[in-house]
Amino acid sequence: MNYQADEKGYYGDFGGAYIPEMLYPNVEELRTKYLEIMNEPSFVEEFNQLLKDYVGRPSPLYYAKRLSEKHNTKVYLKREDLNHTGAHKVNNTIGQILVAKKLGKNRIIAETGAGQHGVATATVCALMGIECIVYMGEIDIKRQAPNVARMKMLGAKVIPATSGSKTLKDATNEAIRDWINNPVDTHYIIGSAIGPHPYPDMVTRFQSIISEEIKWQLKEKEGKEDPDYVIACIGGGSNAAGTYYHFLDNPDVGIIAVEAAGKGVNSGESAATSQLGKEGVIHGCKTLLMQTDDGQITEPYSISAGLDYPGVGPLHSHLYRTGRGEFFSVTDDDAMIAGLELCKLEGIIPAIESSHALAIFNQKKFNPDDIVVISLSGRGDKDLNTYIDHFKL
Amino acid sequence: MKNRINTALEQDKDLLSIYFTAGYPSLNDTVQIIQDLEKNGVDMIEIGLPFSDPLADGPTIQDSSTIALKNGMTTKLLFEQLKDIRQSVSIPLIIMGYFNPMMQYGIEAFCAKCQEIGIDGLIIPDLPVNEYHEHYQETFEKYGLINVFLITPQTSDERIRFIDSVSNGFIYMVSSASTTGAKSTFGNVQQEYFDRIKSLNLKNPQIVGFGISNNETFMQATKTTKGAIIGSAFIKQLTQNGVDGIESFVKGIR
Numbered sequence: 294m295n296y297q298a299d300e301k302g303y304y305g306d307f308g309g310a311y312i313p314e315m316l317y318p319n320v321e322e323l324r325t326k327y328l329e330i331m332n333e334p335s336f337v338e339e340f341n342q343l344l345k346d347y348v349g350r351p352s353p354l355y356y357a358k359r360l361s362e363k364h365n366t367k368v369y370l371k372r373e374d375l376n377h378t379g380a381h382k383v384n385n386t387i388g389q390i391l392v393a394k395k396l397g398k399n400r401i402i403a404e405t406g407a408g409q410h411g412v413a414t415a416t417v418c419a420l421m422g423i424e425c426i427v428y429m430g431e432i433d434i435k436r437q438a439p440n441v442a443r444m445k446m447l448g449a450k451v452i453p454a455t456s457g458s459k460t461l462k463d464a465t466n467e468a469i470r471d472w473i474n475n476p477v478d479t480h481y482i483i484g485s486a487i488g489p490h491p492y493p494d495m496v497t498r499f500q501s502i503i504s505e506e507i508k509w510q511l512k513e514k515e516g517k518e519d520p521d522y523v524i525a526c527i528g529g530g531s532n533a534a535g536t537y538y539h540f541l542d543n544p545d546v547g548i549i550a551v552e553a554a555g556k557g558v559n560s561g562e563s564a565a566t567s568q569l570g571k572e573g574v575i576h577g578c579k580t581l582l583m584q585t586d587d588g589q590i591t592e593p594y595s596i597s598a599g600l601d602y603p604g605v606g607p608l609h610s611h612l613y614r615t616g617r618g619e620f621f622s623v624t625d626d627d628a629m630i631a632g633l634e635l636c637k638l639e640g641i642i643p644a645i646e647s648s649h650a651l652a653i654f655n656q657k658k659f660n661p662d663d664i665v666v667i668s669l670s671g672r673g674d675k676d677l678n679t680y681i682d683h684f685k686l
Numbered sequence: 687m688k689n690r691i692n693t694a695l696e697q698d699k700d701l702l703s704i705y706f707t708a709g710y711p712s713l714n715d716t717v718q719i720i721q722d723l724e725k726n727g728v729d730m731i732e733i734g735l736p737f738s739d740p741l742a743d744g745p746t747i748q749d750s751s752t753i754a755l756k757n758g759m760t761t762k763l764l765f766e767q768l769k770d771i772r773q774s775v776s777i778p779l780i781i782m783g784y785f786n787p788m789m790q791y792g793i794e795a796f797c798a799k800c801q802e803i804g805i806d807g808l809i810i811p812d813l814p815v816n817e818y819h820e821h822y823q824e825t826f827e828k829y830g831l832i833n834v835f836l837i838t839p840q841t842s843d844e845r846i847r848f849i850d851s852v853s854n855g856f857i858y859m860v861s862s863a864s865t866t867g868a869k870s871t872f873g874n875v876q877q878e879y880f881d882r883i884k885s886l887n888l889k890n891p892q893i894v895g896f897g898i899s900n901n902e903t904f905m906q907a908t909k910t911t912k913g914a915i916i917g918s919a920f921i922k923q924l925t926q927n928g929v930d931g932i933e934s935f936v937k938g939i940r
Contacts, residue, residue, distance in 0.1 A: 311785060313742040313811040319847070345775040456748050457738060460734060469741045476863045477839050499837070574786045574812065587760040588787030589738040 294615055296343035296366035296541040296608065299479060302490020303603030305615060307581075307607035310447075310489035311574045315473040319481075320577075322396065324491045330395045331388070335393065343387050344502065347420070348377045350384075352503075354510035354666070359638040369509055369520070370641070370669045373532065380644065381500060381532040381669030382413035386482055388499035390417040393477035393480035398439070400424045400479040404468040406433055406461030406528075407598030408440025409671060410646075425449040428467040430460035433598060440675060458592040461602055465576050483592050485529025486606035489577030493534075495604050500535025507666055508539055522547040522659065524666040526649040528564070528599050530606035537612075547619065548612060551650045552605075553595035554622035561587035565622035566605040567613045575603065581610040595681060596625035597645040599671070623652040632673065644671030645679060690778040690806045691832050691855045694729055694847070695891050700938055701913030702904070703893060704920050705782060707734040707750040708767070709759025711924055716767045717774075718929055724777050726936040732809060732915065735764060742811040746918040750925075761791045763907050772804035780834065782809040793822060797829040807832035807855055819852050834858050839879040843886060844888030850888040857890045859911060860882060861897040867918030872897065873904050884910040900909035905940050 302308040302324075312320055322503050330336055344350040353372045373381040386403075392403060403425070405411030411427040418425035428445055434441055444451050452550045457463040472481045477628040484498070486493045508518040523540055525533035527550045542545040555563035563569060570581035575590060582604035583591045595601040605613075612618030623631075632648030635641050643651065647670045658664055673680065680686065692810060694701060702721050708716050716733070716791035723731055736759050743751070764781075771779065781800065788796045788810065800808070808831055813822070815835050826833050832855035837846050840863055849857060860866070860918035861876055876897075894907035907914040916939065923935045 307901065309817065310814065311812045311817065312814060314841060315838050315860060315865075316735070317814070318840045318842075331860055457752065462739060465743045466739055467771070470744070470865045473742065474864050474868060476838075489734030503706070571790070574784075576741070577812070584790065586790065589755060590786070591738075636816065 294617065296611065296617065297493040298490060302494065304574070304608050304611035307579055307610040308490055308493060308575055309579050311579060312489045312577045314474065315476065316469070319472060319476055320489050326396065327491050327495050328390060331393055335390060336395065340391055341389060344384065347451045348383050348387065349375060350502065351506045351510070352376055353599050354514065355508060356514065357639050360635065363638060364654045364659070365661050366663045366665055369511070369664065369666045370665060371503060371536065371669050372674035373416065373503065373668060374641070374643065374647070378416050379674060380409045380411050380413070381503065381535065382484060383416065383504055384535065385484065385499040385531060386410070386413040386417045386495050388628060389399065389480070389482045389495070390421050390423070391480070393423070394421065396480060397400055398478060398480035399564070401477055401482055402426045402428065402468050402471050403482045403484060404464040404544065405466065405484065405600065406430070407675065408433070408444065409599060409675070411449070411451070412440055412443045412447070414482050414484070415444040415447035418449060419447045426471065427451050428454050428464040428471070430454045430458070430464045432459045433461065433464070437598060437675070451479060460592065462590060468618070469576065484532040485602070486534040487529040487576060487604060491548040491576065493608060496531050497534040497538060497608060498533050501538035503532070503535035503668065504537065504539035511664070511666070519543055519546050520664040520666045522549055522663065522665045524549040524551065524650050526600060526646050526664065526670060527605060527609055528553070528602045528646065530609045532668050534606060534608055535666040541617070548617055548621045549653060550579065550609060550618050551653055552620060552622045553597055553600035553628070553649055554624045555594040555596070557624055558622055561599045562594035564595040564601045566603065566622045568622060572606070578607050580604050580607045581613065586592070596628065597647040599644070600649065621653060621656050623649045627652045627655055629680070632680070633684065641669070642673035643669055644673050645676045647671055689830060689832055689855070691730070691780070695856060695912060699716045700771050700908035701729040701780050701893065703730040703732060703913055703915040704728050705734055705915055706915035707736055707747060708764050708919060708926065709736055709754030709757045710750040710921070711753070712926060713759060714767070715929055717758040717771060718765065719932065720771060720775055722778070722929060722932040723936065724775050726933050728936055729913065730778045732917070733764070733779045735761060735781055735787060736789055737784040739783060742865055744865040744918060746867045746921050750921045758901065759847040763789050765803060768803050778803065778806045778808040780809055781805055785810050785813045794825055797825055797831055799832055801829040805831070807834055809858060811836060815849050815852055822850070826864040830863050838863055839875065846886060846888070848882070850890050853890045855890065856912065857888065857892045858915070859892045859919065861894050861896045861907065864896060866896055868897070872903060880910045901939055
């Protein structure tokens with residue numbers, strides 16, 4: 294089985310580039326150049342240097358002793374929460390801003406839901422002195438005020454998406470419309486492993502630094518490169534794609550994806566796309582997505598703003614359909630409890646997105662000598678109000 | 687039977703084509719809008735199948751789609767509304783919509799239903815020509831449907847020639863790099879683009895859309911092309927005057 298995107302951007306049945314003709318020149322330019330640019334020695338050098346000196350990589354692979362004892366297995370946490378800006382998102386924005394520079398673009402647009410990708414994009418734009426416009430749903434702007442302030446401090450212009458449901462999917466629509474209207478000077482930095490080819494593959498490659506580091510870090514600690522399981526939460530799926538990437542071809546490494554069940558998979562308020570979604574086209578790619586029988590895209594729900602996307606990246610749809618990935622869904626309550634458990638056992642406050650991955654222990658038992666690597670994709674500072682409200686702290 | 691789109695294109699005049707969103711302003715306006723447009727001399731109609739996430743459309747068509755969906759429009763209902771349309775209307779009818787609702791209906795079932803009703807063609811902005819050519823062309827043609835592709839000022843000559851080779855009706859010339867309803871006048875850039883396309887001597891006639899809103903832009907667009915499509919401006923007038931304003935709107939265009 295092949296888990297790489299083919300030339301047309303397909304992972305098995307999923308992917309491709311379902312874009313209006315107006316976007317074709319931009320997407321085609323990117324498609325024909327991204328691999329060449331990413332492989333240029335000068336690009337590799339600058340990318341790696343920035344990841345080291347600016348982002349603070351490599352991020353630690355931390356053996357969580359007390360968490361391991363509690364769940365009677367060996368748990369390692371990949372500490373993406375320690376990156377500059379507090380999440381894995383910056384790995385991709387650093388990569389894409391360098392691509393944008395090579396393409397001669399001088400204006401950056403991005404979409405954001407919770408604001409993490411928006412902050413990571415505003416950050417690299419400030420770093421490079423490039424104009425930055427972030428589209429964010431009107432409702433999310435109200436819910437995520439601190440991140441809106443961060444983006445503004447970093448010099449970005451935050452434009453509210455007021456169409457449709459006024460959340461992430463609508464912010465993505467608005468960013469795409471901006472790109473249609475500004476076809477020459479603008480690069481669109483998509484934040485997840487979604488969108489038309491080559492975005493899912495490009496984002497996955499930039500995030501693959503996560504699994505690249507896990508391999509050598511585990512070799513140092515355990516004397517072998519491959520864990521028994523890699524586990525990540527999935528919204529669009531960029532941290533998951535990066536966490537799995539270098540293990541996909543080794544069937545001895547279990548791939549575990551944790552989606553947000555919201556208030557329960559069948560509650561009508563959920564973001565468990567693999568369970569609830571059907572094959573369709575969203576934002577330029579064919580993938581599993583939540584929709585009505587009539588093909589209208591429905592609004593997902595999760596307590597975690599970073600997981601409530603109605604689709605999932607095409608790589609993940611492929612992992613689900615082929616059975617290569619084992620998919621679980623975790624409710625708001627279980628995720629919050631798992632997040633609080635990590636605080637108390639390890640002194641780490643995780644992002645609520647990452648807390649979903651940590652809640653895997655309620656649903657799957659591991660052997661005592663299994664090596665289980667969990668992607669701790671972000672830190673929980675942005676979620677303090679949600680934790681406070683939930684636990685009446 | 688010869689496709690009505692091809693018959694219309696053979697007429698010795700510039701074609702006026704109008705887009706409207708099915709289910710807007712009211713759920714059951716569809717048939718009356720089509721009949722009134724034909725009665726007032728419109729040559730071709732694009733019936734918009736509303737979608738929750740119309741990413742190539744500007745605010746006017748987005749809003750009409752949102753309201754149409756709220757009103758209860760669905761693919762099944764649209765087909766139901768149109769089932770007897772050929773008893774009263776003879777101009778070409780095209781369904782314009784995004785790919786996902788068609789996929790969920792089933793592409794073959796969708797095409798079969800279009801043929802049964804008497805739909806002549808489809809415009810699907812997010813189904814690229816390559817995907818169509820490889821996976822869907824055979825099915826569309828089996829049911830006698832003409833699929834119409836968009837080109838823009840940024841589309842290369844090479845790609846336009848490929849689109850021309852796959853097309854068998856007309857080419858939809860998007861007037862500027864924009865979403866629908868964004869621009870209100872044409873400048874030198876558009877004129878150069880119109881001239882460039884004319885000089886390519888394509889086998890398919892071209893019809894201009896996006897940014898056509900009045901007599902002036904209609905005349906300018908049809909100087910070098912076979913016709914023009916009006917969408918957002920017509921939706922705006924429906925919002926203001928409802929179906930009663932159709933006659934004066936259409937007469938004001940040419």
